[in-house]
Amino acid sequence: MDRSDSVGEIGERAVIAALTAAATAAGPVDDIVIGSGDDAAVLDIGGSAVISTDTVVEGRHFRFDWSTPQQIGARAVVQSSADVAAMGGRTTGLVVSIACPAATRVGVILDLNDGVVGAAHALGARVLGGDLVAAEQVVVSVTAVGALEGRRPVSLGGARPGDVLAVSGPLGASAAGLAVLSTPGVDDAQWTEVVALHRVPMPDLSQGPVAAAAGAHAMTDISDGLVEELITMSRAAQVAMAVEVAAVPRRPDLARLATELGAEVDEWVLTGGEDHHLLAAFDAASVPDGWTVIGSVREATSTTPEVWVDGRRVGAPDGPDLHGWQSFAEPRG
Amino acid sequence: MDRSDSVGEIGERAVIAALTAAATAAGPVDDIVIGSGDDAAVLDIGGSAVISTDTVVEGRHFRFDWSTPQQIGARAVVQSSADVAAMGGRTTGLVVSIACPAATRVGVILDLNDGVVGAAHALGARVLGGDLVAAEQVVVSVTAVGALEGRRPVSLGGARPGDVLAVSGPLGASAAGLAVLSTPGVDDAQWTEVVALHRVPMPDLSQGPVAAAAGAHAMTDISDGLVEELITMSRAAQVAMAVEVAAVPRRPDLARLATELGAEVDEWVLTGGEDHHLLAAFDAASVPDGWTVIGSVREATSTTPEVWVDGRRVGAPDGPDLHGWQSFAEPRG
Numbered sequence: 001m002d003r004s005d006s007v008g009e010i011g012e013r014a015v016i017a018a019l020t021a022a023a024t025a026a027g028p029v030d031d032i033v034i035g036s037g038d039d040a041a042v043l044d045i046g047g048s049a050v051i052s053t054d055t056v057v058e059g060r061h062f063r064f065d066w067s068t069p070q071q072i073g074a075r076a077v078v079q080s081s082a083d084v085a086a087m088g089g090r091t092t093g094l095v096v097s098i099a100c101p102a103a104t105r106v107g108v109i110l111d112l113n114d115g116v117v118g119a120a121h122a123l124g125a126r127v128l129g130g131d132l133v134a135a136e137q138v139v140v141s142v143t144a145v146g147a148l149e150g151r152r153p154v155s156l157g158g159a160r161p162g163d164v165l166a167v168s169g170p171l172g173a174s175a176a177g178l179a180v181l182s183t184p185g186v187d188d189a190q191w192t193e194v195v196a197l198h199r200v201p202m203p204d205l206s207q208g209p210v211a212a213a214a215g216a217h218a219m220t221d222i223s224d225g226l227v228e229e230l231i232t233m234s235r236a237a238q239v240a241m242a243v244e245v246a247a248v249p250r251r252p253d254l255a256r257l258a259t260e261l262g263a264e265v266d267e268w269v270l271t272g273g274e275d276h277h278l279l280a281a282f283d284a285a286s287v288p289d290g291w292t293v294i295g296s297v298r299e300a301t302s303t304t305p306e307v308w309v310d311g312r313r314v315g316a317p318d319g320p321d322l323h324g325w326q327s328f329a330e331p332r333g
Numbered sequence: 334m335d336r337s338d339s340v341g342e343i344g345e346r347a348v349i350a351a352l353t354a355a356a357t358a359a360g361p362v363d364d365i366v367i368g369s370g371d372d373a374a375v376l377d378i379g380g381s382a383v384i385s386t387d388t389v390v391e392g393r394h395f396r397f398d399w400s401t402p403q404q405i406g407a408r409a410v411v412q413s414s415a416d417v418a419a420m421g422g423r424t425t426g427l428v429v430s431i432a433c434p435a436a437t438r439v440g441v442i443l444d445l446n447d448g449v450v451g452a453a454h455a456l457g458a459r460v461l462g463g464d465l466v467a468a469e470q471v472v473v474s475v476t477a478v479g480a481l482e483g484r485r486p487v488s489l490g491g492a493r494p495g496d497v498l499a500v501s502g503p504l505g506a507s508a509a510g511l512a513v514l515s516t517p518g519v520d521d522a523q524w525t526e527v528v529a530l531h532r533v534p535m536p537d538l539s540q541g542p543v544a545a546a547a548g549a550h551a552m553t554d555i556s557d558g559l560v561e562e563l564i565t566m567s568r569a570a571q572v573a574m575a576v577e578v579a580a581v582p583r584r585p586d587l588a589r590l591a592t593e594l595g596a597e598v599d600e601w602v603l604t605g606g607e608d609h610h611l612l613a614a615f616d617a618a619s620v621p622d623g624w625t626v627i628g629s630v631r632e633a634t635s636t637t638p639e640v641w642v643d644g645r646r647v648g649a650p651d652g653p654d655l656h657g658w659q660s661f662a663e664p665r666g
Binding site (some may be wrong): 040041045049050051053055061089096128139220 | 378380386394429469477478552
């Protein structure tokens with residue numbers, strides 16, 4: 001198989017065989033009973049299974065001129081696995097569906113698959129199978145399956161007044177990296193780390209099981225921006241969420257980058273999505289190592305979602321207007 | 334929400350909320366710990382989980398002028414669940430990713446979701462969650478998760494010389510329905526049943542667990558045509574597969590339809606895909622009720638896949654040349 005041949009020329013069977021070989025090259029894992037290559041995979045979950053799916057679309061969620069195929073594959077795995085971690089689960093298996101134009105070079109699909117397989121291995125998980133179909137545009141769907149290993153699942157909606165809010169990593173890096181890529185004339189070479197974090201977020205997803213074991217009351221991953229996730233948690237629990245901007249961890253280099261770009265670092269931190277670190281509500285005495293307290297949960301004063309940033313209510317006439325990103329808003333491509 | 338509004342106008346959050354409401358309307362099920370609407374779903378598998386994913390693309394696997402959105406959704410569920418059944422699993426949960434143009438009417442997506450939810454319920458399964466993203470074309474990915482309930486999973490590759498080959502339902506109906514839809518001037522009204530079976534195949538997927546419990550040595554679902562699946566099983570087990578065309582069950586009305594269309598009924602039966610009935614290899618004494626014996630497994634006489642139809646080897650210079658369908662071949666749309 002020549003990597004410069006198109007998927008249409010090679011045919012899906014031969015390409016799927018190559019993808020399967022790459023997925024199984026790492027050898028058997030204890031909890032995989034039957035892996036990639038059969039009708040379906042069989043995974044020994046040993047209790048409750050956590051399942052989540054995420055889809056990324058060319059020109060919308062990624063661009064081949066901004067990211068390599070490996071990065072695109074790795075990012076899709078991180079996105080789905082972050083949802084599993086946000087329930088307290090450890091991702092153990094993934095299935096991947098790739099739709100692409102027939103003219104797509106096979107090398108692109110093999111590289112994308114390498115990114116998927118590599119990111120899966122980094123999480124201690126394996127690619128269990130997938131599908132490859134023809135479409136007008138590249139669309140990658142990753143479904144992650146994880147194990148709770150006896151932990152109680154942590155839902156979105158369990159925050160209680162009196163809880164503290166904490167995050168598992170520094171926010172805003174992905175938004176800052178996107179700003180570098182979107183601003184003509186910026187010296188990319190100086191900002192390779194934030195650009196890399198935009199291409200492939202690097203949350204420590206082991207903190208999901210850690211938080212669940214510590215008794216977190218509510219948890220989610222920050223995919224749409226901190227404020228947007230706080231709104232979601234507030235709505236789900238009918239409580240108010242209050243955070244202090246200065247308490248939200250961020251990389252020290254973001255301030256200088258924001259100055260250079262004429263941007264607001266706090267906006268990246270509050271509304272920048274796709275960092276995929278975890279946000280959780282804990283008893284104040286139960287915050288695990290590795291988490292940073294950024295605010296607290298209060299009784300709601302109204303029936304609509306209620307998020308306070310530095311004492312001002314988001315969306316109020318005199319409050320900040322901070323929103324995240326939705327797929328059907330402007331395309332990135 | 335007005336069903337004639339576009340998904341882009343309504344925004345993904347509101348549409349996802351409506352989809353989630355539809356998925357959860359049926360109420361809780363014992364084995365679903367956390368269902369649709371959180372970061373991820375939690376499913377009590379109680380042992381090994383079976384996982385499979387399938388993707389269908391507008392203009393390639395379906396056409397909105399040939400199928401309703403409900404039919405498209407239902408068909409995607411049947412395809413994924415057939416793979417789970419082919420391992421001996423019972424599908425208990427599904428996650429669904431829908432990509433669509435922003436201009437797609439919300440009613441189309443709600444109807445598609447209704448088809449997914451209805452087909453899931455018919456299988457005793459539930460929709461656990463999903464994703465909705467913008468794309469140039471409608472792409473639907475369904476991942477089915479099932480339970481083995483103590484049965485040994487049945488792989489593709491376990492056929493042994495001396496086994497009998499059997500199928501769990503009549504073949505060729507989907508191909509016949511496609512022929513009706515593709516042939517100008519045919520009276521559709523006379524052939525509603527085969528057309529309906531092309532739009533939504535109706536395999537009895539409970540036969541997957543039945544076959545596993547009966548000790549089937551190998552099993553797959555017939556998605557790419559009988560001969561193509563026999564080739565796959567032959568390759569996986571290094572055995573020869575021999576079938577008699579006359580033994581393969583088919584609906585009695587297919588012969589008359591083939592005559593009307595100038596088509597070959599045996600070609601539909603042997604190479605027509607997408608019926609999604611099951612094909613399995615059993616000890617001759619272990620074939621369960623509901624299965625029809627169509628041939629037997631023999632020692633291989635060569636190292637290449639070896640399928641014999643009525644005593645002639647498929648692909649041999651003097652043998653029949655019968656092949657199934659690949660996604661990257663000609664588009665249907």
